[in-house]
Amino acid sequence: xxxxxxxxxxxxxxxxxxxxxxxxxxxxxxxxxxxxxxxxxxxxxxxxxxxxxxxxxxxxxxxxxxxxxxxxxxxxxxxxxxxxxxxxxxxxxxxxxxxxxxxxxxxxxxxxxxxxxxxxxxxxxxxxxxxxxxxxxxxxxxxxxxxxxxxxxxxxxxxxxxxxxxxxxxxxxxxxxxxxxxxxxxxxxxxxxxxxxxxxxxxxxxxxxxxxxxxxxxxxxxxxxxxxxxxxxxxxxxxxxxxxxxxxxxxxxxxxxxxxxxxxxxxxxxxxxxx
Numbered sequence: 001x002x003x004x005x006x007x008x009x010x011x012x013x014x015x016x017x018x019x020x021x022x023x024x025x026x027x028x029x030x031x032x033x034x035x036x037x038x039x040x041x042x043x044x045x046x047x048x049x050x051x052x053x054x055x056x057x058x059x060x061x062x063x064x065x066x067x068x069x070x071x072x073x074x075x076x077x078x079x080x081x082x083x084x085x086x087x088x089x090x091x092x093x094x095x096x097x098x099x100x101x102x103x104x105x106x107x108x109x110x111x112x113x114x115x116x117x118x119x120x121x122x123x124x125x126x127x128x129x130x131x132x133x134x135x136x137x138x139x140x141x142x143x144x145x146x147x148x149x150x151x152x153x154x155x156x157x158x159x160x161x162x163x164x165x166x167x168x169x170x171x172x173x174x175x176x177x178x179x180x181x182x183x184x185x186x187x188x189x190x191x192x193x194x195x196x197x198x199x200x201x202x203x204x205x206x207x208x209x210x211x212x213x214x215x216x217x218x219x220x221x222x223x224x225x226x227x228x229x230x231x232x233x234x235x236x237x238x239x240x241x242x243x244x245x246x247x248x249x250x251x252x253x254x255x256x257x258x259x260x261x262x263x264x265x266x267x268x269x270x271x272x273x274x275x
Contacts, residue, residue, distance in 0.1 A: 088235050094126060122233075
């Protein structure tokens with residue numbers, strides 16, 4: 001009975017890992033996507049002390065001495081793979097790739113009435129009309145990209161817009177080229193402390209979980225320190241071969257635990273018939 005319970009718990013955790021692998025495989029073509037991996041650990045084993053018989057209403061020991069009841073395996077923690085992805089040349093003026101693992105684009109995300117700064121590696125940007133005179137530089141999800149002075153605004157009457165290797169955004173109007181703004185890149189000292197926040201973005205966990213003030217881990221990237229490549233995108237770092245191999249291993253482990261439950265159920269049925 002205990003083994004059946006352990007198998008059932010483990011199957012639930014294996015399903016979570018399988019979902020994560022499927023999510024990675026589905027994002028093999030997503031620019032700047034970072035793959036994730038999970039580690040399993042044994043759940044705490046609970047020791048059941050036998051009750052003494054001198055307590056009123058207690059009939060004494062009801063189980064073997066120092067019996068231990070395990071509860072299967074669970075997901076220990078999730079690791080974010082921040083390894084640099086391959087560089088894909090697009091020659092698109094608003095595409096830009098980051099060449100340093102610890103540098104990120106800063107974007108502004110508003111959800112449920114609350115606005116927060118998030119970080120992303122995806123440099124496929126677009127221009128979204130705001131009014132009759134201005135456009136805003138946004139991500140593929142429509143989130144504003146941050147520059148030196150906040151959201152990056154571009155006049156609607158521009159002839160062309162391009163992003164340079166230093167992050168400068170150049171606009172041409174009637175043959176005259178000027179710098180409209182510059183991307184506000186963030187250098188994060190410990191990028192593995194970031195957690196996935198959806199839509200290919202990252203954020204810091206709460207300060208009480210992180211142990212330090214998140215602002216202490218973020219530094220502004222100076223113009224000369226920007227590691228960018230314009231007209232290119234950083235590809236997803238998902239290794240499809242490794243992901244499919246791991247998927248097969250998880251499926252086999254799932255089948256093994258399912259078989260364990262089936263055999264346990266059959267044994268319980270035999271015991272019931274013997275009675």
